[in-house]
Amino acid sequence: MIESDNELREPAAMIICSCNVFSDGEVRALLELRPPAAGTAQVFRGLGHQPQCGRCARTIRKIMHEALPGGGDTNRPGRAR
Numbered sequence: 001m002i003e004s005d006n007e008l009r010e011p012a013a014m015i016i017c018s019c020n021v022f023s024d025g026e027v028r029a030l031l032e033l034r035p036p037a038a039g040t041a042q043v044f045r046g047l048g049h050q051p052q053c054g055r056c057a058r059t060i061r062k063i064m065h066e067a068l069p070g071g072g073d074t075n076r077p078g079r080a081r
């Protein structure tokens with residue numbers, strides 16, 4: 001049973017890259033529409049940005065791991081290509 005309107009709302013998007021100002025939702029939407037062949041760099045390109053400080057890379061990889069079969073990031077050492 002739904003107790004309040006808050007239960008009907010989608011979770012708020014969270015800005016994960018403060019340099020380029022994009023959200024986890026934008027990354028998830030990109031991965032759903034056009035899964036990158038490899039790596040976080042393609043996520044940046046797909047969103048029309050370039051990596052800058054790189055602090056968000058770990059979070060992007062985590063989202064890729066959750067959203068893509070096999071975790072997505074094939075550029076990391078130890079991953080199969």
Ligand code: FES
Binds near residue numbers: 017020054055
């Ligand atoms: S926080 Fe994403 S490049 Fe700096």
